[in-house]
Amino acid sequence: MIDNAARFVDEPVKYAGIGTGRFERSPYERDRGRVLHSAGFRRLATKTQVHPAGEDGFVRTRLTHSLEVAQIARELGERLGCDPDVVDTAGLAHDLGHPPFGHNGEDALDAMAQPCGGFEGNAQTLRVLTRLEAKVFDADGRSVGLNLTRATLDAVCKYPWFRTSGTRKYGVYADDAPIFSWLRAGAADRCLEAQVMDWSDDVAYSVHDVEDGIHGGYVDLDPLRRDDAERAALCADVAAVYSGESAGDLADVLDQLLSDPVFTPLSGYDGSHRAQAALKRVTSVLTGRFVVETIKATRDRYGPDPVRRYDADLVVPRRTRAQVALLKGIALRYVMRRPEASPSYARQQDLLKELVTVLIERAPDELDPVFAPLWRTASDDAEKLRVVIDQVASLTDPAAVAWHRRLCVGLI
Incomplete structure (x- = not known):
């Protein structure tokens, strides 16, 4: 039987201390603490999410994004039956491997790293957690990184496969195969906790990147509502990058999304205190909606009993997934691909x-x-x-x- 709480290198039990009322912390609580206290996690404070870190105190950095993903993942996963510390830690850790300058930096390092197998932020995350962070060494004196439990490492693996020809996303480099084989022992596909983390990441950056874009003056939904050609171009972008649906199918979902009354208070956004409150209400409503709809759909398929690990797959309704993809596309088209950003x-x-x-x-x-x-x-x-x-x-x-x-x- 696979021990989900096992660590690659055995460690003695650590006690919670006098007066805590408990004999010891759970292995997964220890995992969460290790990520929170890691140097890699601190560095996320000045790494780009979408907007350059440090230019505007309102917008997200990789650190604040990771905290938001962890909060969403914890609530979503716990309601389904996942260990809350496992999904929380996966959310905190999921971007530890991202380099300077966000996905733009990732592309640059991938080009330079071709002779050694390329560069991918998710594969680098596994490398940081299992090799580069300073915490635990094996009997031969080799670093095993934070030495997290099998369940937590598995939950961080958003793409649990090696790089192959034509694969854009992957989660492990060839020379990290030994630890990857250990943590994936007995696994068939992605565990539920990894799916929860992945969907929480999508929800967080789709909603929050649009929020940051509206506040920064890059995103205005009013012209999009009036311009049929621009809506069609947006749907084409989303179909090419974020969704398996056709641009035509996405068009109906986009029309429904833009006509949602939740967006009405954002017309003429001016950055005032009241406008920011209205914007925050939109992000709260959308985040809650996407989480609740996913919980309901998963419960409808698997019933009310708690599920975790390989008991179930996360079920995201088609319309919900398409709406999130369209929000990601809005950030892509009007923030990341804005012409003035190219230089x-x-x-x-x-x-x-x-x-x-x-x-x-x-x-x-x-x-x-x-x-x-x-x-x-x-x-x-x-x-x-x-x-x-x-x-x-x-x-x-x-x-x-x-x-x-x-x-x-x-x-x-």
């Missing part, structure tokens, strides 16, 4: 590529004390490149700029 994206990609190039030439001297020893013990150029990629991926947005200024300006 900044190009500079970010150039910065990371130049930084990788210089570090390849000047490693291990310019690597920090975590990564320099890993570079020295690497067996070939591919392994050395992976260490450099790990180093750059670990940087915050401001740190990447500072490293580039120190190492690259005038050299490339």
Whole structure:
């Protein structure tokens, strides 16, 4: 029988302490604490979500996004029967592997990392949790990262498969196969907790990225309601990137979404205190709706008894999934793909590529004390490149700029 609470390296029991009223913390409470106290989690405070971190105190960073995903996942998962600390920790940890500058940075590092198997933020998350974070070492002196339980690591695996030809998303690099095989022992598909985390991530960033876009002046729903051609173009974007449905099928859902009375108070948004309150009400209503509809659909299929792990799959109604995809498309089209952002994206990609190039030439001297020893013990150029990629991926947005200024300006 698979022990879901097992750790890759056995550890002694830790006690909760005098006066707590309990003998010990659960293994999953310990997992949550380890992620919350990790260096990688702190770094998310200055990593880009959609808008550059630090430019506007209103908008999300990777850290605030992760906290919101964890809250949604905890409530959704607990109502279905999942261990609340497992889904909470999965939400907190799911973006630990994302590099500076969000998905734009991810694309840049993927291009540079092709000789060592590419770069993917979700695969990097597993690497951070099981190798790069400093917490536990095995008997041979190798780091096993935070040494989280099998159940928690499985819940973090949004894409539990290796990279293959044509695969855009994957959750593990080839050289992390041993820990991946251990945590996936007995697994057939994604566990329910991973599905809960994944859907909570979709709900959070679809609703909150639109909220940030409206507040920032990039998103205005009124013109979209009036322009048939623009609505068709939006649906085409969503069909190409976020949904398996056709643009024509999405069009009906978009019309229903835009006519929802919940959006009425947002007309003429001016950023005032009252306008912000109206905007927050929209995000609260939509988040609650998407969670409740999912709970109901899952209960309708599997009944009222608690479900977890491989007892059930998360059931998201077709209309609910399409609405979330359309909200993600609004953020994509009007925030991430706005023309004035293109020069900044190009500079970010150039910065990371130049930084990788210089570090390849000047490693291990310019690597920090975590990564320099890993570079020295690497067996070939591919392994050395992976260490450099790990180093750059670990940087915050401001740190990447500072490293580039120190190492690259005038050299490339």
